[in-house]
Amino acid sequence: MLSKRQLLVLQVIIDEFITNAQPIGSRAISKKDDVSFSSATIRNEMADLEDMGFIEKTHSSSGRVPSEKGYRFYVDHLLSPFSLSDTELDVISDAFDKDMLEFERVVQKSAMVLSELTNYTSIILGPEVFETKLKQLQIISLSPTTAVAILVTNTGHVEHRSFNVPKEISARDLEKMVNILNERLSGVPIIKLQERLQTEVASLIKGYTDDFETAYHYLKGALFEEHPVKLYIGGKTNILMQPEFKDVEKIRSLYSIIEQEDLIADLLRTESDGIKVSIGQENKLAAMQGCSLITASYTLGDQQMGTMALLGPTRMEYSRVISLLNVLSRHMTRTFHSWY
Structure with a gap:
């Protein structure tokens, strides 16, 4: 248990070192307005604080600097609320x-x-993004062979993913798939999209597309690419x-x-x-x-x-x-x- 005097000395040393990045000695501490005891008394308290591991002596100076143990004590017991300007x-x-x-x-x-x-x-x-929910999905054709999938989440995150479009998927099939996905998957956590695609959406897509296997593979790539x-x-x-x-x-x-x-x-x-x-x-x-x-x-x-x-x-x-x-x-x- 530190005495009131030791607490004050430790706080002054840490506050000064945080501000100036320079070791501080007993004479400098004794000149502080809120310190009312002599340099000799301060040296004794500093020696005790060093023995307890709260401060350390540097090689280049007779002053002391805080140790990690001192900083931990300072954070846990000596911090005062700081008023921002x-x-x-x-x-x-x-x-x-x-x-x-x-x-x-x-x-x-x-x-x-x-x-x-x-x-x-x-x-x-x-x-x-895998902890968020799908808000909207768009798939926009850029050319007959390329498209971009745009995923918008409830967090405001927007993800763009470009893909090569297999020739087996027509623009009509693409539009139908997007409508089904938005109807069935909006509000679903993205981490659960693959499960819902397999259990609820796949059968609907199967009835609306000419080449289900290709379309399904394409959607999995659009929705489940690894996220950075x-x-x-x-x-x-x-x-x-x-x-x-x-x-x-x-x-x-x-x-x-x-x-x-x-x-x-x-x-x-x-x-x-x-x-x-x-x-x-x-x-x-x-x-x-x-x-x-x-x-x-x-x-x-x-x-x-x-x-x-x-x-x-x-x-x-x-x-x-x-x-x-x-x-x-x-x-x-x-x-x-x-x-x-």
């Missing part, structure tokens, strides 16, 4: 333009706003500009991870609801263990979950970042619920 709140609010009705545009703008307000790397994972990860990243290079990341190999390893969108998406999918802070070694990916990752969840429509995150150094502005993520996630949830 009117300017910051206006920037976030402006990201949700009432005329901007496409999911992708809202999320891209949100990722950009987060990275610009923090100078960290922002990552937003959208609800996967929907990951939106803002300020991808911001994390690399922090003073902690001067080692070339460290930078290369971290940047390589950021480039692997499938890996990052899998990481974000495992995060729990609400706000979660992972510090240093708490991160599952080795390349990220010199960083902190703060995630927040948002919901879209029928409780479909997405995740937003900020990746930065362990000396992150935790209180401010958590406030930003809370405000932005509420905006996203409110906006998407109003759509659907």
Whole structure:
């Protein structure tokens, strides 16, 4: 159990290091307005905090820096609510333009706003298209041998897929199939489309097409192509500009991870609801263990979950970042619920 004096010293060390990225010594701490005890007393408290693993001594200075254990204690016990400025709140609010009705545009703008307000790397994972519901399907002939399938989901996601059209499928058959699909599959979760196509729609299509096998194979290709990860990243290079990341190999390893969108998406999918802070070694990916990752969840429509995150150094502005993520996630949830 830390004493009140130790708590104050620890908070000053962490607050100063977050701001300046420089080790802090007892003399600098003693000059703070809210510190009323001597440098000698502070040195004793710092020695105890170091013995307990909350702070560390650097090789290049007699000052101390927070350890990962210190940051964890700070996040869990010492954070105060952070009041965002009117300017910051206006920037976030402006990201949700009432005329901007496409999911992708809202999320891209949100990722950009987060990275610009923090100078960290922002990552937003959208609800996967396979977790959403089909709203409308269109298949448009581009030529006698090519067409494009347009899938629109209840989340506002629009997917375009181009295909070669077998000569056995006539324009008339194509139109009939689209009408049947929209009538029978609208509102069906996309993850269940293949099952519904097989159990309910196939027999109807069979009665309306001249070459059922070819048409059925074509529809499966149009509807069940593997879907890419929907990951939106803002300020991808911001994390690399922090003073902690001067080692070339460290930078290369971290940047390589950021480039692997499938890996990052899998990481974000495992995060729990609400706000979660992972510090240093708490991160599952080795390349990220010199960083902190703060995630927040948002919901879209029928409780479909997405995740937003900020990746930065362990000396992150935790209180401010958590406030930003809370405000932005509420905006996203409110906006998407109003759509659907």
